[in-house]
Amino acid sequence: xxxxxxxxxxxxxxxxxxxxxxxxxxxxxxxxxxxxxxxxxxxxxxxxxxxxxxxxxxxxxxxxxxxxxxxxxxxxxxxxxxxxxxxxxxxxxxxxxxxxxxxxxxxxxxxxxxxxxxxxxxxxxxxxxxxxxxxxxxxxxxxxxxxxxxxxxxxxxxxxxxxxxxxxxxxxxxxxxxxxxxxxxxxxxxxxxxxxxxxxxxxxxxxxxxxxxxxxxxxxxxxxxxxxxxxxxxxxxxxxxxxxxxxxxxxxxxxxxxxxxxxxxxxxxxxxxxxxxxxxxxxxxxxxxxxxxxxxxxxxxxxxxxxxxxxxxxxxxxxxxxxxxxxxxxxxxxxxxxxxxxxxxxxxxxxxxxxxxxxxxxxxxxxxxxxxxxxxxxxxxxxxxxxxxxxxxx
Ligand SMILES: [Fe+2]
Ligand SMILES: [Fe+2]
Numbered sequence: 001x002x003x004x005x006x007x008x009x010x011x012x013x014x015x016x017x018x019x020x021x022x023x024x025x026x027x028x029x030x031x032x033x034x035x036x037x038x039x040x041x042x043x044x045x046x047x048x049x050x051x052x053x054x055x056x057x058x059x060x061x062x063x064x065x066x067x068x069x070x071x072x073x074x075x076x077x078x079x080x081x082x083x084x085x086x087x088x089x090x091x092x093x094x095x096x097x098x099x100x101x102x103x104x105x106x107x108x109x110x111x112x113x114x115x116x117x118x119x120x121x122x123x124x125x126x127x128x129x130x131x132x133x134x135x136x137x138x139x140x141x142x143x144x145x146x147x148x149x150x151x152x153x154x155x156x157x158x159x160x161x162x163x164x165x166x167x168x169x170x171x172x173x174x175x176x177x178x179x180x181x182x183x184x185x186x187x188x189x190x191x192x193x194x195x196x197x198x199x200x201x202x203x204x205x206x207x208x209x210x211x212x213x214x215x216x217x218x219x220x221x222x223x224x225x226x227x228x229x230x231x232x233x234x235x236x237x238x239x240x241x242x243x244x245x246x247x248x249x250x251x252x253x254x255x256x257x258x259x260x261x262x263x264x265x266x267x268x269x270x271x272x273x274x275x276x277x278x279x280x281x282x283x284x285x286x287x288x289x290x291x292x293x294x295x296x297x298x299x300x301x302x303x304x305x306x307x308x309x310x311x312x313x314x315x316x317x318x319x320x321x322x323x324x325x326x327x328x329x330x331x332x333x334x335x336x337x338x339x340x341x342x343x344x345x346x347x348x349x350x351x352x353x354x355x356x357x358x359x360x361x362x363x364x365x366x367x368x369x370x371x372x373x374x375x376x377x378x379x380x381x382x383x384x385x386x387x388x389x390x391x392x393x394x
Contacts, residue, residue, distance in 0.1 A: 058211040067149035074160040081264040091178035116186040118243035128386045129311040133296040134176035136201045141169045147214040193385040197301040204298035209290045215283035225262035234320040278349035285352030310382040313394040323367040327360040
């Protein structure tokens with residue numbers, strides 16, 4: 001979460017009541033700064049470091065039984081939230097049809113480029129960051145398979161938890177593919193630097209602090225799926241306002257998938273709260289104390305050692321994902337899980353409940369103070385390799 005910028009409701013480049021009016025001509029190749037050759041000093045920029053202590057297997061072993069006993073429930077309540085493959089959209093539905101004759105295909109690409117020409121570079125910084133986050137999918141499947149009691153023990157396990165994880169991954173896999181293809185065809189971004197960032201990120205992994213503990217893991221995924229729903233929903237809104245209805249539909253379609261996934265993970269936590277109230281409540285508090293780390297927090301392009309921070313600052317300024325969204329998601333989940341009304345918990349559970357239920361206003365107060373401090377500081381900017389090293393206001 002970036003906490004230094006005020007909450008943008010309408011970026012400067014989106015006119016009030018914006019329509020798809022053309023505001024800029026497409027960027028000429030001559031106007032695009034050439035990528036500087038990698039210097040050893042720049043290439044040596046250190047990747048981000050891990051922040052959590054390495055606690056592992058924090059769920060007491062006997063609790064594996066909780067997940068075993070919920071297998072039938074998961075088959076009946078979680079697996080139906082997946083969509084059959086033949087009813088799913090595919091990336092190819094949204095990009096120029098590759099089977100078209102060459103001239104027609106080229107026309108479609110030209111139309112795509114004309115549409116994206118309206119969108120400013122800062123929008124692409126955020127869209128690229130979102131795409132890179134999606135593209136690091138191997139890391140997320142790995143992360144879920146670190147969780148005791150629900151991991152895929154064979155790679156093709158018939159256990160419903162494992163079946164869900166594989167099919168969820170297969171659904172998610174379309175998100176990065178589609179955004180990547182669209183960005184590639186747009187010609188607006190430096191694909192080589194994006195691809196390097198993805199390679200660095202998958203190599204770095206992630207550190208969400210879930211400790212092989214599915215109570216913690218499913219709290220994390222509930223929060224995170226909603227965060228991606230919010231973020232893709234906002235890039236859809238901005239694409240529409242900036243003159244690209246197809247990109248708006250793409251981001252909106254991905255957002256709808258995230259919503260369905262959020263529903264599945266939130267249902268699992270809801271069930272854990274029903275069958276093991278104190279442990280589930282304590283897990284929610286634990287994750288919120290650690291703060292929910294964004295999945296791509298270890299992103300690196302070999303150049304900017306603060307790449308994730310800079311990307312997050314632009315996302316915050318454009319209103320794509322903000323500190324206010326973080327507090328909103330928390331409040332939403334508190335309501336959905338009925339945390340304020342939970343009863344019958346131990347002292348530890350009640351303490352966790354008090355902490356979580358009072359947290360959102362505290363986050364908002366801290367954000368207001370951070371905004372205040374940011375207003376006193378000189379405006380900052382950063383160069384992003386993803387958009388040919390152009391400088392963007394943070
Ligand atoms: Fe996704
Ligand atoms: Fe998702």
